[in-house]
Amino acid sequence: MTTYLKMDAPQPRHLDETAQGVLGAPQDRPEGPLKVSGRAVYAAEHELDNMADGFLVRATISKGRVVRIDEASVKAMPGVLAVISDERFLRNPAQGGAGAAPVQGAAEVAYFGQPIAVVVAETFEQARHAARSLKVEYAVEEADVDPETASKVDTPDRRQLDQGDIAAAMGDAPHAVDVTYTTPVQSSAPMEPHASIAEWDGDRLILRGSYQMLKFNRAELADSLGISAQNVRILSPYVGGGFGSKLGIAPEAVAASIAAQELGRPVRVVMARQQVFEGTMRRSETRQRIRLAADTEGRLTALGQEDRVSNLVGESFSEPTAQATHFLYGGENRRFKQEVARVNRTCAGSVRAPGEAVGMLALECAMDELAEAAGLDPIELRKRNIPDLHPESGIQYSARSLAACLDEGARRFGWSERSPEPGQRREGEWLIGLGMATAARANVLSEAQARVTLHPDGTALVETDMTDIGTGTYAVLRQLVAEMLGLPSEKVEARLGDTDLPPGPGSGGSWGASSSGSAAFLACRGIRQMLATKLGCTADELRLQDGTATGGNLRAPLADLLTDGPMVEEGHLVPGTTAKEFSQASYGAHFAEVAVNATTGETRVRRMLGVFAAGRILNEKTARSQCQGGMVWGIGAALTEEIAHDPRDGHIVNRDLAEYHVPVNLDVPQIEVAFLDERDDAACPIQSKGIGELGISGAGAAVVNAIYNACGVRVREYPATLDKVLAGLPAL
Amino acid sequence: MEITLDINGDRQVLDLDPRTSLLDALRHHLGLTGSKKGCDHGQCGACTILVNGRRINSCLTLAAMHEDDEITTIEGIGRPGHLAPLQEGFVRHDGFQCGYCTPGQIMSATAMIEEAREGWPSYVSPSLEGDIELSDEEIAERMSGNLCRCAAYTGIVQAIREAAETREAAE
Numbered sequence: 001m002t003t004y005l006k007m008d009a010p011q012p013r014h015l016d017e018t019a020q021g022v023l024g025a026p027q028d029r030p031e032g033p034l035k036v037s038g039r040a041v042y043a044a045e046h047e048l049d050n051m052a053d054g055f056l057v058r059a060t061i062s063k064g065r066v067v068r069i070d071e072a073s074v075k076a077m078p079g080v081l082a083v084i085s086d087e088r089f090l091r092n093p094a095q096g097g098a099g100a101a102p103v104q105g106a107a108e109v110a111y112f113g114q115p116i117a118v119v120v121a122e123t124f125e126q127a128r129h130a131a132r133s134l135k136v137e138y139a140v141e142e143a144d145v146d147p148e149t150a151s152k153v154d155t156p157d158r159r160q161l162d163q164g165d166i167a168a169a170m171g172d173a174p175h176a177v178d179v180t181y182t183t184p185v186q187s188s189a190p191m192e193p194h195a196s197i198a199e200w201d202g203d204r205l206i207l208r209g210s211y212q213m214l215k216f217n218r219a220e221l222a223d224s225l226g227i228s229a230q231n232v233r234i235l236s237p238y239v240g241g242g243f244g245s246k247l248g249i250a251p252e253a254v255a256a257s258i259a260a261q262e263l264g265r266p267v268r269v270v271m272a273r274q275q276v277f278e279g280t281m282r283r284s285e286t287r288q289r290i291r292l293a294a295d296t297e298g299r300l301t302a303l304g305q306e307d308r309v310s311n312l313v314g315e316s317f318s319e320p321t322a323q324a325t326h327f328l329y330g331g332e333n334r335r336f337k338q339e340v341a342r343v344n345r346t347c348a349g350s351v352r353a354p355g356e357a358v359g360m361l362a363l364e365c366a367m368d369e370l371a372e373a374a375g376l377d378p379i380e381l382r383k384r385n386i387p388d389l390h391p392e393s394g395i396q397y398s399a400r401s402l403a404a405c406l407d408e409g410a411r412r413f414g415w416s417e418r419s420p421e422p423g424q425r426r427e428g429e430w431l432i433g434l435g436m437a438t439a440a441r442a443n444v445l446s447e448a449q450a451r452v453t454l455h456p457d458g459t460a461l462v463e464t465d466m467t468d469i470g471t472g473t474y475a476v477l478r479q480l481v482a483e484m485l486g487l488p489s490e491k492v493e494a495r496l497g498d499t500d501l502p503p504g505p506g507s508g509g510s511w512g513a514s515s516s517g518s519a520a521f522l523a524c525r526g527i528r529q530m531l532a533t534k535l536g537c538t539a540d541e542l543r544l545q546d547g548t549a550t551g552g553n554l555r556a557p558l559a560d561l562l563t564d565g566p567m568v569e570e571g572h573l574v575p576g577t578t579a580k581e582f583s584q585a586s587y588g589a590h591f592a593e594v595a596v597n598a599t600t601g602e603t604r605v606r607r608m609l610g611v612f613a614a615g616r617i618l619n620e621k622t623a624r625s626q627c628q629g630g631m632v633w634g635i636g637a638a639l640t641e642e643i644a645h646d647p648r649d650g651h652i653v654n655r656d657l658a659e660y661h662v663p664v665n666l667d668v669p670q671i672e673v674a675f676l677d678e679r680d681d682a683a684c685p686i687q688s689k690g691i692g693e694l695g696i697s698g699a700g701a702a703v704v705n706a707i708y709n710a711c712g713v714r715v716r717e718y719p720a721t722l723d724k725v726l727a728g729l730p731a732l
Numbered sequence: 733m734e735i736t737l738d739i740n741g742d743r744q745v746l747d748l749d750p751r752t753s754l755l756d757a758l759r760h761h762l763g764l765t766g767s768k769k770g771c772d773h774g775q776c777g778a779c780t781i782l783v784n785g786r787r788i789n790s791c792l793t794l795a796a797m798h799e800d801d802e803i804t805t806i807e808g809i810g811r812p813g814h815l816a817p818l819q820e821g822f823v824r825h826d827g828f829q830c831g832y833c834t835p836g837q838i839m840s841a842t843a844m845i846e847e848a849r850e851g852w853p854s855y856v857s858p859s860l861e862g863d864i865e866l867s868d869e870e871i872a873e874r875m876s877g878n879l880c881r882c883a884a885y886t887g888i889v890q891a892i893r894e895a896a897e898t899r900e901a902a903e
Binding site: 028029031032033034035036037038039040041042044045047123124125126129188189190191192193238239240241242243270272273469470471472621622624625626628629630631632633656657658662663664665666667668670671 | 749751752756759760763764765766767768769770771772773775776778805806807809810811812813815819820822823824826828829830831832833834835838856868869871872873875876877878879880881882883884885886887888889890
């Protein structure tokens with residue numbers, strides 16, 4: 001049977017009534033021992049009988065046509081089995097949640113680095129050598145590679161909004177800032193490169209891949225190949241990081257599938273790191289004009305965010321730069337604009353916290369600037385501008401602990417020690433400063449199904465195609481089911497990452513734990529009802545703890561209630577009207593202490609604190625890690641991460657981990673994270689909200705605001721590298 | 733070409749393409765996939781193993797160069813149910829999320845603790861001579877060749893600090 005819920009009303013807090021007491025506890029990840037011992041098997045690590053290796057070939061032009069692929073140039077090389085170029089190849093990965101093939105075709109080149117062929121050989125070494133030796137002739141066309149000068153610019157309707165008169169409000173206001181910030185192209189750079197092993201059994205395809213959203217990926221792969229989704233099974237039990245780059249089916253999966261079918265044997269295609277940079281998703285660069293005006297009390301009267309981003313022709317995705325700005329702060333007069341420049345650059349798509357990750361870098365620094373202009377503490381300015389109702393739609397907010405996070409963070413971090421005047425604290429050649437920023441990430445619920453089986457031996461199994469990409473799904477689903485069924489966590493197993501299992505929404509948009517967790521919760525409610533009936537009490541009376549059921553003066557071990565065999569129930573959650581009736585988001589406050597070198601302009605982050613509220617915390621340990629990880633991405637965005645496109649042909653110059661600088665261990669201090677107790681009844685039946693992207697949202701702005709406080713240099717062009725800071729420092 | 737490798741105490745005879753990296757020999761020919769390939773260019777550290785007790789990036793060296801060397805991979809350090817203290821520490825402190833860089837982190841830390849005990853100074857050491865105290869900063873600097881994009885650095889440092897202290901106390 002199925003227990004179904006559509007979120008049309010706020011839900012009661014059943015999980016505050018259960019007895020086991022494991023939900024939320026900082027338990028270790030159940031798959032941890034496998035990961036730390038190298039026994040967790042990732043996509044590329046299956047050795048199948050008679051498997052061949054494929055290596056992708058990339059276009060070395062920015063726009064044009066492939067005229068000829070000279071197969072003869074490599075066919076005679078040792079071990080080479082095939083050179084395959086097919087019109088079903090993907091130009092770029094599918095966007096997250098597409099559920100259909102992206103633009104296809106290997107003959108038309110739209111960006112430098114586009115996969116145009118795959119060379120398959122008996123071994124990896126042979127395939128790689130042949131792929132790099134393959135001769136390709138092109139008909140080159142003129143490309144648009146610069147977003148600032150692109151000839152084609154779109155203005156998507158959904159990103160334009162005019163409310164009131166922002167120009168008049170700016171002119172009338174006693175305090176206003178009108179500033180432009182830029183953020184560079186960034187890359188997800190997950191540690192595991194994209195990888196697929198395709199294996200056909202007749203007309204059935206099994207793909208072992210590294211993917212985040214299997215329900216959609218299955219449909220995308222089937223559509224790309226022109227086959228039925230029923231004939232596709234994808235397995236992704238372990239995914240070595242995604243951060244958005246593995247949301248949609250990617251070129252290597254389709255190339256492997258086509259090659260495996262053509263050769264009649266399994267084919268593995270793993271992207272080289274350089275191909276991951278070029279051939280998966282980038283986060284678009286942004287240019288953002290922020291306008292803020294405030295009255296004498298520091299209350300916003302005007303708020304504007306107008307941005308330019310870019311993407312390939314034919315991609316409907318555009319970075320939702322202003323996503324959080326719409327709901328975060330008040331101000332009657334509002335203006336939002338977006339321009340999307342069509343360029344021949346690597347496809348732009350979702351990278352951890354699309355929207356907030358870059359939009360809040362600009363907004364939260366501009367708020368810092370306004371605070372100074374208005375003579376207000378930056379925390380006080382934010383607290384004065386938390387709106388009662390959504391400033392555009394007028395709807396109410398669900399649980400929102402922003403003010404409490406700001407206050408708690410200020411207390412813990414020692415914010416009162418900060419001098420509002422920049423450059424007041426010096427230790428040797430280091431200038432010390434404190435900065436803060438709001439954290440906010442829109443909360444989304446997505447359709448999810450899960451199956452729970454309770455066995456007579458007191459163990460339980462929860463199954464869904466949901467993935468764990470490091471997010472803690474194995475841990476939180478296990479704890480949730482243990483809590484609901486009154487079992488120690490060790491008695492519950494979570495089986496994930498297989499499209500044969502009930503479909504979930506996948507890992508993306510921070511919705512995974514709440515959505516799939518709610519589905520598992522519903523399945524457990526169905527089982528609790530069955531147990532109550534068996535015991536002879538009502539579901540409300542039923543209490544489950546350590547394998548024993550009690551209720552209505554009755555008591556029985558679970559085994560006595562399961563004499564007919566296991567109980568199996570599916571849970572099915574569907575978003576409903578609460579998504580439209582409430583503005584839902586997770587909130588928090590970031591604090592950073594930096595040291596800026598007065599001689600070199602180098603910035604070191606010395607302390608960082610995040611205080612967050614995201615509804616019910618399902619596992620405090622994995623939630624903490626998610627937030628810490630996001631905050632480190634904030635450090636990267638603030639200080640080091642920047643993809644450089646060659647201005648002549650748009651190719652990515654720094655397409656490896658030596659030149660694209662993700663934060664390393666020494667760039668990161670011991671990061672402190674605290675959670676405030678919160679329940680969000682409008683979010684989902686388990687009262688939780690998204691947390692995977694909350695930590696990054698606003699984090700980089702806290703660092704850059706701290707740089708300003710340290711030395712008085714306001715960097716508006718991310719990242720705040722040494723040269724930009726040094727340019728503003730006084731001469732020695 | 734035929735080559736004999738000594739891996740986790742076992743002698744393995746392999747017939748390899750001379751271009752095969754030590755990492756690919758482990759992953760593709762011996763089923764030892766605990767050593768990870770993140771970049772294949774010595775930039776990320778996910779492939780870190782021990783050769784004669786020293787940590788190296790196994791993607792940057794050819795298998796053919798390691799005849800008779802003593803090679804230790806993550807599979808030789810511990811297994812579920814019998815984890816090494818450092819591995820247990822990584823689990824307890826959540827010094828990983830996706831787990832892909834983790835074997836490399838643990839192999840790197842295993843060797844790093846020994847380097848510090850032998851008095852090797854680092855960029856952040858206050859002095860080039862004398863005993864090394866593995867402060868958080870020393871650990872972070874010495875582990876900066878191992879990238880973690882999930883950015884579990886806080887837990888990684890805690891796990892290593894604890895393992896180093898436990899080792900120290902045991903002597």
